[in-house]
Amino acid sequence: MSECHTSRRRFLQAASAVPAAFVLGFHLPLAKAADAPAHDPDDINAWLRIDADGSVTIMVPSAELGQGVMTSAPMLIAEELECDWKQVRAELAPTDPVYNNRMFKVQATASSTSARWSFEPLRRIGATAREMLREAAAQGWKVPVAECRAVQGVVRHEASGRTLGYGALAARAAALPRPASVALKDPRDWKLLGRPTDRLDIPLKTRGAAVFGVDVKVPRMLVGSVMACPAFGGKLHRVEARPALAVRGVRRVVPLDDAVVVLADSYWTARKGLAALRPDWKLPQGEPVGDAALMAGYREAARSASALALRNGDPDAHMQAGQAYTAEYEVPYLAHATMEPMNATADVRADRAEIWGPTQVCGEIAHRLAPVLGLPAERIVVHSTFVGGGFGRREEFDVFLQAALASKAAGQPVKLIWSREEDIQHDFYRPAAAARFSAVLAPGAAGIRALDARLACSSIYIRNFPDRVKGGVDPKSVEGVVDLPYALPNVAVRHAMVNTAVPVGFWRGVGYTQNTFFAESFIDELAHHARTDPLQFRLRLLAERPRQADLLRRLAQQAGWGGAPAGRFQGVALSQAWGSLCATVVELSVRDKRITLHRIVNAIDCGTVINPATVERQLEGASIWGLSAALSGVITIGDGRVQQSNFHDYPLLRLAQTPRFEAVLVQSGERIGGVGESAVPTLAPALANALFAATGERIRSLPLARHGFELA
Template structure:
């Protein structure tokens, strides 16, 4: 397919998706301001100047409407508003806030167009505009895709500046001075003679002032909070054990529940016998749910014990039931009939690969669990004609709307309290556990129901990251890659997730091939093809999604080509890259790690580069081989985020990504028998242990480009960098994950 035809096809498909999402209502609908959701439930005496700023007698509360999963987003988002509002950092309170259309995530949806993040062409920008409009009209209040800061950087600063404008305007008649002569500082409006009025005193009057659509924002040199490492707003509570996560919620007269679903996720419950469970101490009720059973008891432990006593006859899954059958289905889908996209097709790949020095390889990665520390849980309480829910969710508008439908209520009758969560990684984009809690609340109307999944249930009922298979061919000339052909097959997470939301998956799923087609390598003959495996076991988004496996495929194979050509892996990549920030991160990580300096026998370094969510990142892993296995000594990371809003938090995020990626690279694997996962807990689904954790050295570069997030960025390069280090130290090339299948680690 030619480039023009490819763009035309993309345009048609994405345009269709935009119309389906409501863009056809007209531009006026897109430009219309969303209502302020804080006004629906304001406490007495409180004023909500914008959807992000609430003021009452206790002070200023900033609304940070993205899920806090430990990544520090509430701190960074609060700093955006506080900077422009001129409030003292130690005086503010921070809340997630309610679900609301005003909090839609435009950047996340724009990221999902099938164009490289670096492509600023007319077609790419037109598609981003259409998809961004769809995000507002649906609306999609989602935390994911490293999109939070990119999406809210301008909007939340503008919200703080607009609120400040209104407060100054309200102070002007009270102080008898023009607004231009007044200043603000630490939550007060100040006159030249020293008189000051607090924001609390001015809030009621400020609420009646029309806000500017585009208030002026501070220049960077005026920043007081942004660009600095800020104290985390949740740190004291988390360190003292007073932070309230979803699993911590306690209400009067609460009952406690758990569920047991068909281990072959999505398959039915044929029949059950709950007589033994009903006779157990503390059991209040046993209920059938679609695909399983639930037990309600007077404490969680008794519910856990009783649900295991229910005898269940499970239906067989309709999809391939074993690991081998699932992988066979993925491999079988690598045919023209199942081609999902070809998002890169430069040069003449077939001609370039017609010679006799073609390198071919097949790479594979397994299914992965999210394995959050806090298992899925929710509290639901149906009372007085309304439904209250307390849960950690990454898609609160979808969770609220589903809950309303299940309870037979209007969305306005549902109050969703979004809690801190002990990990998300994409798992809490799904709201199956919230739906179960609502169903139980309907059955126990009048009593709050706390649903908690057993760890084993959490592992068994996950929406896993799908397995993937890649076939790569390449060749080199003059120590440079002259042709690269990448074919990747996997299940579609977009199709699976949107299907559960009742939305059509129109057009190609770029997630299958992201991180393979969009890398800024200037290879003259470069083709990337995605194949969509027919829907089977439900799957979903995981931290960095397709990047998590495509980086392993591409960066390992680039290393293979470098070895074939007798080229230095760093020099080869630098010569391929024309994107200057990408070249800079490679040079930075090389300097940081001492790349090129000799290592003693038994030690090795491996390099990988990746562009993830528009952020270039490079990593070097340094290892030592021992008689007991491989020891990971150090990981060096260089990244360019455009502008570093909170350097310490960025460093922590990247360290987190490295640990997450190493856990998957070394150990991560879900296997299946009869449709059920064979792993059940951390004893057979291990993560990196403290004594195995390497020293992680991070360097953050700032090219001044677009603001970007790094929640996912640290994950993709670490697996290939480690595999390349193992090759460098041992000569052993590993083409599948987890690496422990081939190497022992200490």
């Protein structure tokens, strides 16, 4: 598993023995070489390798979470490179600043940014390599470069018909200076981008060749399991290690600040040893938090929210002058429940450390571990693996800290694997939230004259990015309302930040998941109050937003809005997030509170579609994720701890319950937007709005199971 990186100069020297190759150059992992290159993110040597046989290996800078970036990123380079896609291979890039996400300025995969930040830079990398190959051919033939054309992995001299493959040109091209600027192809000339393309990572996964975090093996490695204090804020007081050490194969018990780790020859042995322990926990003082009190606090805070996040026009005056319609909503805490268990592998020694694991933030791990391990960050090497589901959970560092501390204590490598119970009960949860929406309709119910939205939830940013919380407002807590897709003349959005002992974090869709449910449910209520079709009501609000209106119309056409078969009912929702527009129609029928989902139709305008096949699958996956949460997702708190523990009481959608999906992909030509999270926010409100159409029961809180609904 250990990767061996070398400096550019050393690699160039080695390249003389294998002349026909572009080369890759990185710094030495444990001590910077004197000849290590400066970090130049536009150096093609860091991004691709062309071998003598013409095969092209492209580095992927983002974590592969299942979202298909291991295909979409190479597509960007390959399109401009004009190589033969059948000869393209993809590799996960090492942890190095050259691969930083240019929106975050750190190597991280989050907020549906992988395509957004890399869309132009990676195309420039491909175009630069293409031009260097053309120049190399032109010099060899002693002809003007304008007469040389790159196509399908060869350079052709049009006048003479001579051709040279990229493999034969690579060594000469690698010695040329990089052109200062290159022209990118007109989208009308694209041959690869915008076409359905099979994912490069799927064969690796289907034959078991893809290495996930739980697959990592290191010589002399012990396997660990962990038990954390079950109560929020609790600490480990003491633990008697002998019962665990009496289990055959258990090698060590490592006490941590708020947890205990058992190290053994195998995972199940470690679990057996852990079960033998009876740790003495030091619980936090005061009344333990409970779900009922927490939710009551959020509801009260929403009613009195005062920190102003947005004000347009004079909403207060219009609210006082008109007849206001008011509704209150709430949603619970949610867990991530990633398919691959939380895990990390660490080899910590006196002078260095090496880390392996599934992460969305490989560029930050060394800096987080450095003060804990007493090592400089440059002495900590981080190797990313394939990720079996991220959803924001892999942006945290807890499992890496535990693995590193356990390895340091044991003096040998440790792979730490969390149980599902540990995962469910010690997550960084999607915040529970409450909201109070009020509005005054325009004369003749032609639209909304004024809207007042008050939101209450815990802050995600306050823990890791406190500088982003300004004026008592966490931007993540109000997204989805401060940026409504509709043009409203008078709007006020206020926030109440209610931080509790329950840890919260980024969850697929973040604030949009709760706030779009609130806002789009309320828009639907206003349409009903105005005695107007919900779709037509939204289109009135979009009279000045043609792009949003166009998406809704295309969705309505695909879904057959207003023409559902007898006994079926439809609900709609719209959002704009991560630079994209997404709208959803849910079509269902209900009998005795048993829901049959007949169709889910998603429409997305992400500006430019790189791989339509991937976009469709992401819409489906996001919808399934949103359905699980809307139908049954809930984390409850009792006696200061999470009450759920596994999939028997935190169920996910099953295959037999999954409906038919349809997708509308709009190529608007606007700036590229994100895809992976887009259908999560719209699913719950579209589902709740369809249920209202079917039953007349307005759903203002989730999950639906709490209202007696279940899937047929």
